[in-house]
Amino acid sequence: MTMSEQLKQFLAVFDTLVADVMDVAVNQYETPKESQQWMSENLKYNVPGGKMNRGLSVVSTYEILLGRPLTKDELFKAQVLGWSVEWLQAFFLVADDMMDQSQTRRGQPCWYKKPEVSNIAINDSFVIEGSIYILLKKYFRSEPYYVDLLDLLHEVTFQTELGQMLDLITAPEDHVDLTRFTLSKYKTIVKYKTAVYSFYLPVAMAMHMAGVKNPAAFAAAHSILMEMGEFFQIQDDYLDCYGDPAVIGKIGTDIQDNKCSWLVIQALDLANADQRKILEQHYARKDEASVAAVKALYKELELQRVFTEYEEKSFAKLTQLINELDTATIPREVFTEFAKKIYKRQK
Ligand code: GPP
Ligand code: MG
Ligand code: MG
Numbered sequence: 001m002t003m004s005e006q007l008k009q010f011l012a013v014f015d016t017l018v019a020d021v022m023d024v025a026v027n028q029y030e031t032p033k034e035s036q037q038w039m040s041e042n043l044k045y046n047v048p049g050g051k052m053n054r055g056l057s058v059v060s061t062y063e064i065l066l067g068r069p070l071t072k073d074e075l076f077k078a079q080v081l082g083w084s085v086e087w088l089q090a091f092f093l094v095a096d097d098m099m100d101q102s103q104t105r106r107g108q109p110c111w112y113k114k115p116e117v118s119n120i121a122i123n124d125s126f127v128i129e130g131s132i133y134i135l136l137k138k139y140f141r142s143e144p145y146y147v148d149l150l151d152l153l154h155e156v157t158f159q160t161e162l163g164q165m166l167d168l169i170t171a172p173e174d175h176v177d178l179t180r181f182t183l184s185k186y187k188t189i190v191k192y193k194t195a196v197y198s199f200y201l202p203v204a205m206a207m208h209m210a211g212v213k214n215p216a217a218f219a220a221a222h223s224i225l226m227e228m229g230e231f232f233q234i235q236d237d238y239l240d241c242y243g244d245p246a247v248i249g250k251i252g253t254d255i256q257d258n259k260c261s262w263l264v265i266q267a268l269d270l271a272n273a274d275q276r277k278i279l280e281q282h283y284a285r286k287d288e289a290s291v292a293a294v295k296a297l298y299k300e301l302e303l304q305r306v307f308t309e310y311e312e313k314s315f316a317k318l319t320q321l322i323n324e325l326d327t328a329t330i331p332r333e334v335f336t337e338f339a340k341k342i343y344k345r346q347k
Helices: 003-012 014-027 033-046 053-066 072-099 120-140 146-169 183-209 215-242 262-270 273-282 288-300 303-323 333-342
Strands: none
Touching: 003 014, 003 053, 003 072, 014 033, 014 072, 014 120, 033 072, 033 120, 053 072, 053 183, 053 333, 072 120, 072 146, 072 183, 120 146, 146 183, 183 215, 183 262, 183 333, 215 262, 215 303, 215 333, 262 273, 262 288, 262 303, 273 288, 288 303, 303 333
16 A cells, blocks of 8 residues: 555544544533534644654554554554544644744644634643543453553653653743753653654554564664654754745744754854854844844854754664664564654655
């Protein structure tokens, strides 16, 4: 099956899952008409619309692990788990956009930016999260790996929250302290806020479904996927500054938001005393002139070239890790498939 067919089939399942969640809300929890409309709008606005790499990875990993085409039922179940990752991501993004005061996401206004939504978006993000467990109960309750899935999701959610916490407290709105921004702090933030839920979660879900029990297999997957996740977030930081908003669907806010971005860490590493002063004066300021001054410094320091070099090195390192993998525990293809989806991405 081609990628676009896989995506088409994956998208086709979404309405069924929304209907499943609505059914529980309406028939078990007395949800009235006005809430039904609100909730279905919330889900339809926020859950689809991304690249779906995470969701599709559950399906492709499961197929690789079984080593044969999936039956209809197996495909559907893997798609449900794939959507549960997309649902989890939607929960995070609705909340993250409020915390980061972002304007747009996936080419449309952030949910909280809609005047009729505003702070209700906080509860809407919780409703998106809660829906995941309605779906899991409906389709996986009697599976032997049901508890493993629940445990995994809870663990990953907590880890992501810890990562988000560190991201936020390292970027206070009111004062700039560039000494906070170190590469080791950066690595901790991105491992927890992005890599675990975006890379380890989809693969670990497929492993549970396929009946993998060997802890060494999970550990091997974890170490490679953390590496991939770190690279992915570095790309995200790069695109925050250099991506085309029309392509990435969002407008970068990292400089204004005082974020511990990979770019500012590189800049601090390369800057002389005068250049460091420019960062001290202009980083984390909301005005456009300050943002422009920071971007001009990035240009002077040739950060685009620094990124391209990093990208090559990171790809080589990842290829090496994949080659060294003990394939008795897990096939290489799981990781080469995932890597293909993210290297040299424009969005
Ligand atoms: C996005 O990082 C962060 C997350 C998806 C995790 C949020 C976690 C919560 C517990 C709410 P980002 O802000 O760097 O990404 P983007 O540029 O897409 O906003
Ligand atoms: Mg954020
Ligand atoms: Mg954000």
